[in-house]
Amino acid sequence: MASIPVRVFGGPTALFEFGGLRFLTDPTFDAPGDYERDGRRILTKTAPASGSIADLGHVDVVLLSHDEHPDNLDNSGRALLADVPLTLTTPGGAQRLGGKAKGLADWESVDLGSVTVTGVPAIHGPGPREEVEPVTGQVVGFVLTGPGLPTVYVSGDNASLDAVREIAERFGPVDTAILFAGAPRISVLFDGAPIVLDSAHAAEAAKVLGARRVVPVHYDSWGHFTEGRDDLVAAFTTAGLVDRLDLD
Template identity: 75%
Template sequence: MSKDLPVRVLGGPTAFFEYGGLNFLTDPTFDAPGEYGGPGRPTLRKLAPSPVAPTDLGRIDVVLLSHDEHADNLDHAGRALLADVPLTLTTPSGGSRLGGNAKGMADWETVQLDRPGGGTVTVTAVPAIHGPGPREAVEPITGEVVGFVLTGEGLPSVYVSGDNASLDAVKETADRFGPVDTAILFAGAPRFPVLFDGAPLVLDSAQAAEAARILDARRVVPVHCDSWAHFTEGREDVVAAFQAAGLADRLD
């Protein structure tokens, strides 16, 4: 069933898919290449443009936003897009900052969305930690992050990891929702020497393969592994890691 869910990967963390008659977009990043900086923050450098403009996607019903505080997950064009989207689901603090149609979700909170043809899609917020170590040590530095699981009667389950570096968080999700039909895994092993001694802030390729095993994911769509200078591993590294783990047949 999972192969019936096409996912368009649009660069960085951005992906577009239809689910239950609703169109979902993850972490919108549509700016041209450039640099983003701020007081006390490492400079982020975007290397490649998105292959499409937001207007090329047609109707967007829901944005699944792992967090709003970093430009490699929500850039200027992505932020402008939110005003035209009926619903943005994100972190509790992000919902407060964004206002408008944004709704913050705590871990395990659910939202029911009406499907155009009848029935509902359930979106569940799931744990994510944006860096190594326990949440209480990481969040003061990198901020809140959230992942999502989508379910619905007669539909394959979909996991969107968000900027998560914690396999323990993946296991918590797997304990409630595994096996998962399609896992959209943020990877790329982004690193900054000044943060956590250069440890990955999101899953590296080997951890992404382990996450797929933990979830017993039937299909994995890797995102967040191109287009930005601080992503230290690319899709070729993800492919190699899945091959080494004997999971290459699950990789999309």
């Protein structure tokens, strides 16, 4: 079975076709610069996207892991949502965004013709969800399935291998895993521990999922991402999985 085409734009943003529909993950198309809150710099974008919104063409569905952080939904991405028929995100995010946004709780599914999208657990930091969510907010991942179609997993901003194991038990093995990585760290949160998978844990996630192919995203273009392409290659090589890594 042929793998789905995936185009990565940098940061967490990727465009892929599945079951006749075109899906976009966490849209971030702003120019490089600082994002501030209450007069303080909170995040810095260091590189532009590899393409523009005009390059996307028609998008049927945005898969938005969460709406509260600009490295997952920036100003340009937020404006884009108005032109997309459906945005799937967290229940809280759907309430904040309104309009054409729909929230998915854990294991809740929506049928889009021949494609089923299921919301799956994601924890945006180290430790149990009840301790992490009050700090970094609610996040959702996605699994896409359909008759005669490969299984696709989009992790969102997840740092939990336990969540990955739950997903693998229900949906594994997966054909393509779009894994958010980069080991982002915020010094004042969780003693500087990664709040999304680091490279070694991304490789372990691939093994747990039985993923035939891994397309990493969320490892470049932002100042708080602490591991990049070379770290991913090294970790997947050490794990004996580098042949599954798709960085093109």
